[in-house]
Amino acid sequence: MTGPVPRAEIVVDVAAIRHNVRVLKELVSADAPVGLMAVVKADGYGHGMVEAAAAAREAGADWLGVATIEEALTLRAAGDHGPLLCWLSAPGDDFAAAVAAGVEVTAYTVDELDEVAAVGSGAGEGGARVQLKVDTGLSRGGASRDRWRDLFAAAAGHERAGRIRVTGLWSHLAASDEPAHPANDAQEAAFREAVALAAAAGLDPDVTHLANSAAALLRPSAHFDLVRCGIATYGLDPAPGVAPRVGLRPAMTVRARLVMSKPVAAGDGVSYGHTWVADHDTTVGVVPVGYGEGILRAASNRASVWVGDDLRPVRGRVCMDQLVVDLHGELPPPGTEVVLFGPGDRGEPTAQDWAAAADTISYEVVTRVGGRLVRRHVDSDVDPDEEGTAP
Structure with missing residues (x-):
């Protein structure tokens, strides 16, 4: 390092991020092929979003995940062109820019889905790529249980019209760092119900995903097609004192x-x-x-x-x-x-x-x-x- 020594600094080892992604991929795919999404939102959990994303891709991350459209577009501008999901939007967000950049957006409601479909009708190749999020018990983002059928029906209609392509169905766990918490079984059962209802509505998403970092380590039954690893990507324990030591390296x-x-x-x-x-x-x-x-x-x-x-x-x-x-x-x-x-x-x-x-x-x-x-x-x-x- 040349030049003045900083008064204070953050040093991030991208090799550690690559190592962690490889460890996690091997772990979740031990019994069956499971994809891995490296979550790089919030500036890569403080590690630098663009650099963390590049390291994760180099190590074989199948997907990247971010919260906002702006984060997704920053990654595209930096040269990332792989599968990329964002999941947090507000009315009036620039879905057109996301769709044009090949970003997969998430819909929680029929209104949100309609907004995406409106820009997807001119996108070609099946329209906008959309994933549907259902609330299985976190009581945060995602369609409430009494709205699942409406969301799935609307999505199937838009898909038949060529305005969207439903590529994923997912949810998020509330207590995966507490393996014995009853919410884990209840949420997994609810998610399986949502997957079945989506299929009955005529949807055939490419991926279904429920597990975050803690569930990736502690709950193999929740792995489905894809796991989303955020904090574990950076080498930090998602369930201190509970999760097994698998050789993650803090970055x-x-x-x-x-x-x-x-x-x-x-x-x-x-x-x-x-x-x-x-x-x-x-x-x-x-x-x-x-x-x-x-x-x-x-x-x-x-x-x-x-x-x-x-x-x-x-x-x-x-x-x-x-x-x-x-x-x-x-x-x-x-x-x-x-x-x-x-x-x-x-x-x-x-x-x-x-x-x-x-x-x-x-x-x-x-x-x-x-x-x-x-x-x-x-x-x-x-x-x-x-x-x-x-x-």
Whole structure:
């Protein structure tokens, strides 16, 4: 790396993403062929959408998944031309641009389906490519159970008229990270009912899919034709303490340079509100990241970082631009490396450790980090000197 060393940065190892996709594909296809969709919404869960998508494709991802049409069009503009599904739209969204770019859009309602069909009539080759989403118990997006027949009938009518081609039918699980939760059996049964009703209406979608990352690892019966892997693509555990260890590699490291170190005496308070007061003489270090970079304020006084070769606890409240850590009497010089989280190979905290400290999930940790941080992509398969995400 040339040029000035960043004050703080996100380092993403695209080799880890490729590795994770290969691991997941092999796992879900162990007993029968199952496709894999790498979900790269929300800027690739904070890892960089375009770079994550390219790495996933290189590793054999059959599909990419995003939330919005804008995300899908960004991928097309970056040169991705493979199967690509988006699933979140609002009235007036640019379905015409999505259809023209060969993006598969999702319809929840008859009105939404009609809106897509209106632009699909001039698309040729069977019209717009549409997937139908049914609500099987998450009570979020998707057609309510009492609307399934209407949605399927409308879709079949549009398909016969050549305005759309129904390529998929899908739903989303509410509690797949809790294998014993009764919602899992109920939702899978409901989805099978929806598949049967769609067939009775004359629909023959190319793919049916229900499983997310946790279900991909924990619920083979929910694999159907395709699994959608989001957080697992980036090497993070979708069901901590429950899912089997399958060799996923976290792809993201967040690191910074120490701004200063200084002594504090017993009785001195640290950071806003003095929520931590030293009970003995010690030293502290100032790290130039805070909630302006998406560092979780809720982890104040609970999280740790890695300085030198040891864990150093966060002391006091995380501020907008900086946080303070206990250096246990040491005074490392300015510029010393601080790893907030990484793969954990050297003992440094992981995104899951920060999630536990803030009483949240690793998804939030990696997707919200950013702000003034520089993001850099490395490829440890190509340049071993980069050491992947290990700084």
